[in-house]
Amino acid sequence: MKIKSYSLLLIILLFSGVACTDLEEVWYSAVVPETFFKTEQDVKAALYRSFTHARWYVQEDRWQLQEMTADQFAITTKGPHWYNGGENYRYHYHEWTVNDGWIWGTWRGTLMGVALALDSKQDLEKLDYSTVGLTEEDKASHVMQLQTLIAYFYLRGLDYFGGLPIFTSNEGENIPRSSDKETFDHIETLLLAAIPKLPKKVSGEKEEGALRQGAAAAMLAQLYFNAESYIGESRFSECATICQGIIDGDYGDYELDPTWFGPLGFYNNVSPEVIWSAPSEFNKLQYDWMWNRFYHYETYKYFGLDGGAWNGHHLQPSRKPTGEIYTEFKLGNPYEKFDDGDLRKKPYLYKGGGKYEGMFLVGDQISPYGTSYGTQEYKNEVISFVDMVATFKKVGDEYPDIASLPSTMADGEENTGVRLVKAPMPNLADESLRWGADNVIIRLAEVYYMLAECKLRAGEKQAAADLINDVRERNFEDGNDPNPVTAANLDEYRMLDEWGVEFLGEGRRRTDLIRWNKFVNDEWWDHEASDSQHLRRFPVPQNALSGNNALEQNPGYN
Template sequence: MKTKYIVSFCLAAILSAAGCDTDPIYYSEVTPSTFYDSKDNVWQRFYRPFTHWRWYVASDNPKWNLQELGTDEMCLPTRGSDWYNGGVYQQMHHHQFTATLSNLYNGWYGFAMGVALCWDTWEDLNTYVDFDAMGFEAGTKESMRAQLDALAVSFYKDGLDLFGGVPLYTTTHSDVKARSTAPETFAFIDSLLKVAIPNLPVKTTLGATENGTINRAAGAALLAQLYFNADAWTGVDRFADCATLCRDIIDGKYGKYALDDDWTNIFGFHNETCPEIIWSVPSENSKLETDGGYYSTMQHYNTKSFLGGIDAGANNGYCLTPSLKPKGELYAFKLGKPYSKFEETDIRKQPYVFTGNGTYRGMFIAGKLVNPLDGGVCYGNREYNGDTITMVDQVAYFSQLGTNYSSADELPSTIATAEENSGIRLMKRSPIPTYEERDIRYNPDIPIIRLAEIYYMLAECELRVGNKADAATLINKVRQRYFTGGNDPNPVTAANLDKYRMLDEWMIEFIGEGRRRTDLVRWGAYVTEDWWDHTASNDEKENRYPIHETILSSNNLLEQNPGW
């Protein structure tokens, strides 16, 4: 690590044409031996790979795009002249992947750079910091090492999920490597976690503040996720091992956590103390700010007028895949139709409204966008210019009825035929306050792992071995908080729980959280099932993305995934 203050050098370059002396003069220099002179600087170095992680998982669109677009859950349709973007989002929806697809570059770069930063940080800390001499609490060095290993694991796991086997490094000083196989990558991740988990800190107080630290439960959850998807990633079933870890996490073996009775606490403005969150990206107004990475691309251009006037630029892109045909009938596909899968009495299924004092209700931007509290209106400025926008659970050129189309029967409904009000929008990660309470904007942390996921993983493991009643009980423990008095009109039962209901439950609980593709791949549904404007290819190569051509050209030892 070596950085120099070189303003004088820049000035010399500018003045060289005038014949001035161009030799650089360094007014100060920071080297490893001088930088690590305080605990604060040591912690600053330790957190560097975490700043990349927060960008990668909570700010950068491509990773979210790779997990959500091309699934039955989300889409980014072409809206008139908006969002065609060279056809890239239509390609994603139809699984027409190529090695030039822009999202794929950041998909690889994001995880690979994260790994490199983890190892680079550890090398600096291990070489230049005397933890005992500087008065660090005993075990700090070991905890830092364990957290960096676990963070590297989270990056490697994403690489395995998206691309299959990847090059495996434990240092920044080795030669460039070729890709390892998927089983080798899996085993490498497994071994790192088993060493790291016992050295991770334990959350001993229920509701203690989360600050991005990788606690022991987060490490155990990462290992559970690895085993949960082992069959899809390597062809080896590890569901029993996943179930054991999930039971132990739920039972408190790895720290104190609990399901939250109020779902808004999980995503709300003070969610750093939510007992359900196992790992999250910290965010705070005017400090480390993030909105989860999709607000600006999701919401209508004028949504801020409906939300209470806060300055929140939006570009009217993403939406849920539609449930309804242009005539209003429900599509017959088993998968998808996300908005219709929420029960009408589900308290999340109401228009989002900020109700003051850091509270809100509803999870969707849907229906006629007139704020019931302050009368704020979202007006159209494309097909419905000047009119109050009504968000519909449909995608079609309704504004062209009577001109280009004589009836709704003739309206096409495709990824290429959306209007400005097409598709329901999500307000889940990083809800928006009104202008009056703008000081809490960006205060919600972004949950990455939460206890509900552990319940659902265990439920699916039980389902896979035929214990449907136990699986239903686990899912219903989570579902009950969404209905007044716990009166769920459609609880999961042993009779109605199958592959499709399980996939529906994953979608309902984790919609928009950047995981849908992984769930579909695990169930063999990503390439075998139809959904809105998407016909199954039955081509298993699509379960792994091609590696971007720029990545391939940077390392001639890398080989493209088969078939791409």
Template sequence: MKKIFKSVIIMTICMSVLQGCSIDPEYYSQVSPSNFFDSQDKVYQRFARPFTSWATYQGGVPYARFTVLNTLASDELLMPNRNGDWYDGGFYLNHFTHQFSPATDGYWNYTWDAISESIAQAWSAVEDIDKNVDFDALGFPEGIRESMLNQIKVLVAYFYMIGLDAFGGMPLYTSNQTELQSRATDKQTFEFIEGLLLEALPTLPKKASGDAEKGYVSQGTAAALLAKLYFNARPYTGEEMYTKCAEICTKIKNGEYGPYALAGSYQEIFGFSNATSPELMWVVPSENSKREVGGGTPQYSTHYNTWMYLDNPGAMSWNGLCLLPSQDINGKHYLKVAGNLGGPFKLGSPYDKFEATDLRKKNYVYNGNGQYTGMFLAGVLTNPHTGVSCIADGSREYPKGTIIPMVDQVAQLAPDPNGTRYPNGRKEGALYGEENSGVRLLKHSPIPNEADNALRFNPEVPVIRFTEIQYMLAECKWRLGDKPTAANLINEVRKRYFAGGNDPNPATAGNLDEYRFLDEWLIEFIGEGRRRTDLVRWNKFTTEAWWDHPADGPGKEYLNRFPVPASAINANPKLEQNPGYK
């Protein structure tokens, strides 16, 4: 059932780079650069091409190639074996169990390839535009050339950041006209990324108040990427740069790079008209019937018949991803007590970590006119407007027509009236999922009912949002000794999720420790493709256990990095493998 999207969209930019631009698909034939650039539109077409790789490999977060490793290898989301569905020879579970191998098929292969392809696309566009476009003759305003080229260079920096985070030092290229390179060191790769961002930042367009995010690279985008680079400097280079990160975050909060602010609700961030939310700093643009990007990949997550509950036959799905379970086979909560698979566990249990009164911790319900509530699918799913429930189709564990609950467990729980279904007893674990195992997440790209289906895919897919700046600043303050300010910054975000701002469990200088910070990152950014990075930064990725995942243990720190694919080394013998991998 493995589905790998390989389609490539060719995009065009339709508005001035200095005023902001949007990325829309346009198909055109290949021509020589020397005779192609005879209009501004064609220059924008070429400028847009590297955004193709970015949008293709980013938009399907968390299942996209730039985010999937951070998701499947962590304590956040899981692709369990569902009686053979989604097992695929252990492909998905190898990520969860940290069975990374350069010779084994895994998303580390696809991520490395996506990074390499995207970098090549970007430098090709820079070369074509730099060498073949006469900006003055085509009537471009002053500054367009520098802005256009540096937006692409920020894309290059972003692609290298993905590589640095996943693999460490990367082969560094500034052109497609050079011979194959060996891998640079981690520090050299870090400094290369930093240099690209610092050079580009002052030349980029600055978002104006009320502007919609359309996918272009702004000063806010580059500043946020620079802050993220400094924020994770210790695992990248061994040097802490929290002071530098805090300085950039403070400048962003003060509006130096554009008017960004916290949104008032999660619907404003992820809803059907989210493009003008002041929280969004970079998005993959999406539009119904034109450029449809399914952020959150609900087709890989929700139960086969969830479309019945959603009242939308177009929302068919394949029943894969779910939240890591909070409860054991007997209903014990792993956060509180030891369960069937050990514990209690401080990590994982994402659904339990949302407060009961959190407005997000409701079942997703579309209420019409682009309005919805909740972002989970848990328990019995009966649409309050239609009365229709999600039922079994009879092809898996439950009889046809049975109303089935989505349970916060991954275990063998289906009815067994004859006592023959489980001859070896009921079992729990990532290998023993069933069709209703696991709570499902419906956060990105909310789904309307059939009557309003023209709204589907209209939400932009957030890549960077202001809350990330707020949380980075909070963690930097905490690490630098200012715990009260750190708690206040966290609470400014949390209060929007409770009626009247009545947070039952606010952060305080006393309760804000490393695990509370990891919990805050988890519940705020669940499904946004960053979890593994946070665990590595806090030195928990290989040292801590979570549900059905014992700690990797001493001597396994090398698993903080993924292996360089054997296919990449075969293609470029100058590449060296990461330590710990054969």
């Protein structure tokens, strides 16, 4: 994509923190779209550039801010590894600073996404599509997809930071932040205008990353769903209306997948449940960031693949070092929140031909493809991932018995924690499938759960339970759910448990906790409650403040 304006270049440099020298500038006395767009491929290249950024954006720093600050995942220090200057502790204990990298990466990535999509949108709006062999219908679809993408970046930025600088063009510099309400209204306006002009998904169509009506409608539902925490206004009724419309097919043809793995597996682009995803291409390493962070140095042997990993992330423990389940707090305990009969709770095993079972690496890491051995505390021993955090190898040396072992972020070992396999891995015989699963951003199950929560808040508990059970039943053999949701057992914590189980590791947990006022007010493993409400928003990073003196910091941050 050619950057044709000094203002856009300045925006991207400020947001990215890149220092450039020896720029070879090409100046045009008159810039028109025809200068750059000669063929259909040129148009698509401009369109796809913004979506490529979105594919990157839904991963890494954004995922970590959502999950590593909440009650389901941790990066414990394991011997000499993963202290990382205390960064992992700061996020877990809610002690982040204006200089922490994940926050800067998220601010930068959010506004860069806006700038890229806005630049392409403005160019394509000016282009006569007939000159490149495309139609006015193509133009409307492309322009409104980019408008929806702009709304998406603003929606995520509002969630992380509150009000953002609102760009309606890429001209101008040092734009101040708009208020939370102004940002909310801007997102709403963008989506309301885009929805009727986007195409609807037709039953049987593959999901390959294009934004359709269903995706834009779901984003609007998300905006209303979290309006109370964004702007202090309850908009649950509006959210419920949109969700019901999506389920009824008003915005395109979507259905719950009959299997739990359908929306997640190697061929999830054909799942009727997927509303919007970031496409992956086989062998293009779309999930290598998750591979590196979650898996042990020798997990590749268990998978029957090649290439080691970094042994960092894992589920927070459900059990004390003695093996007892934590009962002191209602949040957390992610692995034990899955019923024992849940098909997803099985250890992950690739079965061949693109089929697999289970979603976790837990217990002895022995599979038909190989055995993973320890390289640190458990050197030459079979690695057995445990749902506990403690330095068991220090019993008899530094600690007299297991009961005396502490369990904190500082007390991990190389086998600490259950590992999640949300994106399936094949073995070497089927290596062509590796990284083949698309990264799902919105799926119909989320719409069911949003509607269920709206009904719960409206006092319609049985209707809420029925919606959740419609999704739950596929997770059990022959649909025999041993612990269905009922009007009697559904409360705010059961609702959060259902969100946590169905969407474990899908980059949303912090938002759900904030919506229920649990993010700072409740406790979970090695995390104490506080009354520091400003922590519901991240600070504007120092790099951004230094680059734009019109920006104001969020309250509560020095």
